[in-house]
Amino acid sequence: MAGVQVANVSRSFGAHKALDNVSIDFADGGFYALLGPSGSGKTTLLRQIAGFDFPDAGRIAIGGESVERVPVEKRRIGMVFQNYALFPNMSVADNVAFGLSVRGEPKATIATEVQRALDLVQLGKLGGRKPHQLSGGQRQRVALARAIVTKPRVLLLDEPLGALDKALRVDMQIELKRIQREIGITTIFVTHDQEEALTMSDRIGILRDGRLVQEGPPEEIYDRPQSEFAATFLGDANIFRGDATGSGIKLPDGTTIAASTGASVPAGAKASCAVRPERIRISTGAAKPDPANANMLTGQVSKRIFAGNNSTYFVDRDGQTLKVIVQNTGAERLAEGQPVVLSWSPDSTVLIAAA
Amino acid sequence: MADQLAIGSRRGLKPALPLLLPAYLWLTVAIFLPLSAMVFFSFMTDLPLAGKEWSFTLGNYAAFFSQSLYSTLLFASLRLGLEVTLWCVVIGYPAAYVLAKVLKGRSREAIFLLVILPFWSNGLVRIFSWAMVLREGGILDTALNAVLPFKINIDLMYSYPAVIIGLVHSYVPYMVLTCYLTLQAIDDSLIEAGRSLGASRRQVLWRVIIPLSMPGLIAGSALIFVPVVGSFMEPRILGGRTGTFYGTVIEDQFVAVFNWPLGAALSFILLAVVLIILALAAPVLRRAG
Numbered sequence: 038m039a040g041v042q043v044a045n046v047s048r049s050f051g052a053h054k055a056l057d058n059v060s061i062d063f064a065d066g067g068f069y070a071l072l073g074p075s076g077s078g079k080t081t082l083l084r085q086i087a088g089f090d091f092p093d094a095g096r097i098a099i100g101g102e103s104v105e106r107v108p109v110e111k112r113r114i115g116m117v118f119q120n121y122a123l124f125p126n127m128s129v130a131d132n133v134a135f136g137l138s139v140r141g142e143p144k145a146t147i148a149t150e151v152q153r154a155l156d157l158v159q160l161g162k163l164g165g166r167k168p169h170q171l172s173g174g175q176r177q178r179v180a181l182a183r184a185i186v187t188k189p190r191v192l193l194l195d196e197p198l199g200a201l202d203k204a205l206r207v208d209m210q211i212e213l214k215r216i217q218r219e220i221g222i223t224t225i226f227v228t229h230d231q232e233e234a235l236t237m238s239d240r241i242g243i244l245r246d247g248r249l250v251q252e253g254p255p256e257e258i259y260d261r262p263q264s265e266f267a268a269t270f271l272g273d274a275n276i277f278r279g280d281a282t283g284s285g286i287k288l289p290d291g292t293t294i295a296a297s298t299g300a301s302v303p304a305g306a307k308a309s310c311a312v313r314p315e316r317i318r319i320s321t322g323a324a325k326p327d328p329a330n331a332n333m334l335t336g337q338v339s340k341r342i343f344a345g346n347n348s349t350y351f352v353d354r355d356g357q358t359l360k361v362i363v364q365n366t367g368a369e370r371l372a373e374g375q376p377v378v379l380s381w382s383p384d385s386t387v388l389i390a391a392a
Numbered sequence: 393m394a395d396q397l398a399i400g401s402r403r404g405l406k407p408a409l410p411l412l413l414p415a416y417l418w419l420t421v422a423i424f425l426p427l428s429a430m431v432f433f434s435f436m437t438d439l440p441l442a443g444k445e446w447s448f449t450l451g452n453y454a455a456f457f458s459q460s461l462y463s464t465l466l467f468a469s470l471r472l473g474l475e476v477t478l479w480c481v482v483i484g485y486p487a488a489y490v491l492a493k494v495l496k497g498r499s500r501e502a503i504f505l506l507v508i509l510p511f512w513s514n515g516l517v518r519i520f521s522w523a524m525v526l527r528e529g530g531i532l533d534t535a536l537n538a539v540l541p542f543k544i545n546i547d548l549m550y551s552y553p554a555v556i557i558g559l560v561h562s563y564v565p566y567m568v569l570t571c572y573l574t575l576q577a578i579d580d581s582l583i584e585a586g587r588s589l590g591a592s593r594r595q596v597l598w599r600v601i602i603p604l605s606m607p608g609l610i611a612g613s614a615l616i617f618v619p620v621v622g623s624f625m626e627p628r629i630l631g632g633r634t635g636t637f638y639g640t641v642i643e644d645q646f647v648a649v650f651n652w653p654l655g656a657a658l659s660f661i662l663l664a665v666v667l668i669i670l671a672l673a674a675p676v677l678r679r680a681g
Contacts, residue, residue, distance in 0.1 A: 115589075118585060123585075124582060126603045183585075184588075
């Protein structure tokens with residue numbers, strides 16, 4: 038097992054820059070999510086680490102050893118593909134045995150290792166089946182067993198849960214996390230599903246247009262996004278744009294919004310503020326002046342979406358629609374068209390320098 | 393496909409009849425009737441033409457077993473079929489692989505066209521053009537002697553290799569096409585998965601790609617082996633005196649000796665032998681596939 042260092046990696050396909058000077062350090066034993074919209078370069082980055090494709094520039098090291106020109110089969114990685122890529126002509130056991138068998142391990146060793154890997158993914162009794170006789174979740178487990186049985190240095194997962202339905206996906210997230218902890222392997226996981234990234238990983242790297250936008254633990258990225266893109270891509274955010282005042286921003290209509298977290302932007306420069314919808318309080322009358330309510334705006338409810346445990350209110354304010362999520366506590370629900378007051382704390386407001 | 397079959401069986405055969413009838417009518421008239429006539433002929437002493445006397449006999453079939461010439465020629469034809477099929481695999485499979493997995497877009501279309509081109513030219517013309525190439529003082533001979541500093545004598549005409557060359561040329565497109573179809577259906581991620589597990593390109597080829605393209609190899613081989621065993625045009629024109637095979641003997645019975653009953657009997661023996669070979673090979677091939 039080993040960490041992975043990606044340093045200044047660039048890769049272009051024709052005129053298209055798929056990766057533009059990307060550097061990330063994946064520490065040994067960590068669980069990383071590479072998150073981004075389609076075309077952001079996350080899969081390209083994974084394929085560079087795997088060795089299916091080589092970077093135009095930059096360095097990739099696995100366990101301290103430079104591998105950017107080493108072909109896939111010599112990198113000792115394990116990979117789980119989006120469509121699982123199980124060999125349809127082989128049984129489950131033969132699929133799992135493949136990596137050991139091409140290495141020329143003795144038959145007895147292969148048999149015990151395969152059984153152990155299948156037990157780990159809780160498919161110990163299905164070794165004799167063919168892939169087409171398995172459900173989607175089971176195929177997923179076989180693909181995982183096949184990838185880890187060779188004791189790779191890194192486990193790479195390319196949107197492995199994308200083809201599963203919601204309930205199964207949540208099961209597999211927990212399962213994947215358990216297995217990863219059990220064998221302690223450095224895992225890099227590509228996904229476009231922000232919830233998956235938040236719940237599973239120790240660290241998240243957000244990519245956009247081939248560049249690394251922000252990297253860090255999920256809590257840090259969620260609480261202190263460094264760009265409007267990071268704020269809106271990972272979770273929901275209300276964005277206000279204006280001029281920095283030194284302690285927040287001033288909106289074009291003169292309203293000031295105080296922010297006590299995020300970047301420090303010199304007064305007068307363009308800046309924006311991000312506020313998570315669940316951090317905003319919504320009420321029908323003016324709230325008591327209180328530091329926790331220092332930011333206050335008025336608006337009008339334009340829409341309410343009831344989702345059981347919470348409701349989302351869309352509030353129109355000066356040509357902007359703000360989103361507020363309110364827990365269902367049994368309190369009176371607000372009607373559409375009702376004038377409301379929104380308030381939140383400067384602690385919940387993240388100042389972002391204009392790009 | 394399975395759904396459609398299920399629907400068909402639920403509604404019964406009746407609604408499908410107008411769709412099936414033209415094909416089956418045609419098959420009955422064009423193949424089944426003449427073939428039945430041939431089966432009939434094969435048991436006759438002579439053709440019932442011009443008021444000749446005839447009676448039923450098993451003698452035509454007995455001739456095959458009593459004269460070693462026929463079985464010798466049948467073995468020669470089976471060997472020819474095997475060799476041609478093998479060459480078609482050796483030449484056609486790599487081409488199909490490149491077409492399916494390496495080339496993309498316009499270059500694939502262009503190469504594909506070159507593969508199919510022989511189909512669009514007349515078979516006889518193809519064989520005679522090979523004759524021009526292979527004979528002494530022909531295109532191959534002249535060209536090689538123009539390039540090489542020493543004198544060599546290329547005269548492949550009227551030889552076993554010439555027959556092989558002509559047949560491989562005629563039949564290799566079948567192998568390319570059937571293998572192309574199965575190779576194209578193999579997901580590239582399977583190849584990547586194999587390599588990510590530490591397999592070299594060669595190991596991926598032998599353990600993943602070839603087993604998965606077996607149906608195409610088998611279909612192509614059957615499509616080539618069966619007609620090559622009975623072939624007569626290429627052996628006759630390119631083989632000359634060495635080109636006597638089972639197929640040419642059958643042809644002789646029909647066009648030269650006018651012993652149709654013997655020709656028919658020899659044809660059905662060939663059919664039986666080929667069917668037995670395919671039946672024996674089926675379980676082995678099914679396991680491989």
